Amino acid sequence: MKKLFNTPPSLYIHLPWCSLKCPYCDFNSYTKSHRKITDEDYYNALKKELKLKKSFFESGIQSIYIGGGTPSLFDISLLYKLLNFLRDLIGIENFPECTIELNPESVTLDKVKTYYEMGINRISIGGQSFNSKHLKILGRVHTSDQLFKSITYVKKYFNNFNIDIMYGLPNQTLQDALLDLKTALTFDPPHISWYQLTIEPKTAFYKQKPKRLLPLDEIINQEKEGKIILMEKGMHHYEISAFSKNNYECIHNVNYWKYGNYIGVGAGAHSKTCKIAPFKILRSSNLNKPEKYVEQSKFLWNEIDQKEHLFEFMLNRLRLFKPIQINLIIKILNIDDKNLLYKKISRLETLGLINIKSEEFWLTEFGKTHYNDVVSEFL
Incomplete structure (x- = not known):
């Protein structure tokens, strides 16, 4: 337990503005024109926040x-200054894995x-689709041509990059979905x-659902066929929606899924850290509105209770497809009712x-497609 929580934290920097929500x-995230x-x-x-959390x-x-929002809309000279400030603050010259999200409409070769x-040293490109019809349905402001160009620009300078591709889109055929994936490859x-469109509360799609949403069996088939293509290309499926070549897993996200410590800065950013003696897991959330966040002077921490520990651990750790040791859960989370935990796992x-097997468990193929059902067992 001490080894797990004594590893250095990850840092998330939130830049909240977009061209369009x-x-x-x-x-x-917020529309930049209305800020x-x-x-x-x-x-x-x-x-100021980084100094307080040094x-x-x-x-x-x-x-x-560096996520958002659309970080590639943020003033690039200020971002340059911020990263130099961060180097001086924590006393490092070269960054570990350092990712920024880019949206194609705001990418240039110079940028x-x-x-x-x-x-x-790592770029994540918010492509979602190469199909103009589906980009319009998704409300994306970039074109397929801009997506092609942005990936070409990124490849000139970076060998470590990610492309986001969505499936399960309204009126999307299996052929459409697989063509997007093959084009990215x-x-x-x-x-x-490679992730599924989900309709989340508090979104425009939740208030007014798009027409011709796909039935679940078609979505599952798109996922299955896409996975076959990805694995044939040498990509391994290491997380619910993530595929990579060997040694190109996203270190930042893996830290989340392993329930590691992380510090978030910026509007609406979240942090989680652990104290060993006495054992506590603490969480902090910043003010959401950017204009309120810039006035924030205190960042309060709240202890997570044991029930939340278990749910949050499973919500994250089950996204990785490696076996989970039951004894490790009990130690990390100081589980009092072991019988209840075993009952849930047995069910x-x-x-x-x-x-x-041997006091370890992992998702079946059926469980991977019903991840939310598995996690809900621990609520």
Whole structure:
């Protein structure tokens, strides 16, 4: 337990502005044209928060992820200054894995080159589809041509990059879905996020569902056939929606899924850390609205109770397809009612959702397609 929680935390930096809010997006993002503060105001607030949280990085830093929103819309000179400030603050010269999300409509070759020069070493491209019809349905503002160009630009400077591709889109045929995937693979990406469109509360799609949503059996078939193509291309399925070549797994996300410590800075960012003696898991959430966040001066921490521990651990750890040691769960989470835990695990085995062997369990193929049902058992 001590080894797990004494590893350095990951850092998440949230840049919340977008050109347009996508109808399926439930992230803390805002249309840039309606904002009430400048990039410089936000930059200064990030510096202030990083200073206040400096002590969390005394043992180092495991990874950095710059997400949003659309980070590629943020003033690039200010981002350059922020990363140099971060280097000086925590006393490192070269970053570990450092990812930034890009949307194709805001990418230029010069911008990609500058990201490389400032020490970013991994790019995640929010492509979603190469099909113009489906991009329009998804409310994306980029074109398929812009997506092609953005990937080409990224490949000139980066050998570590991800392409996001969605399936289960309204009125999408199996052929449409697989063509998107095959097109992405022509760029020989080391990592692909192949994930299903989900209708989340508080989104435009939730308020007014798009027409011709696919039935579950068609979505599952798209997922299955896509997985076959990805694995034939040498990609291994290491997480619910993530496929990579060997040694190109996303370190930042794997830390989340392993229930590691992470520190988030920026509007609406979340943090989780652990204290060993006495054992506590603490969580903190920043104010959501950027104009409120820049005025925030205190970042309060709340202890997670044991029931939440178990649910959050399973919500994250089950996304990885490696066996989970039952004794490790009991130790990490200080489980009092071991019998209840074993009862839940036994029920999932009976339903064919997990396999159990030698005090370890893991998702079956059936369980992988019903991940939400497995996790809900631990609520």
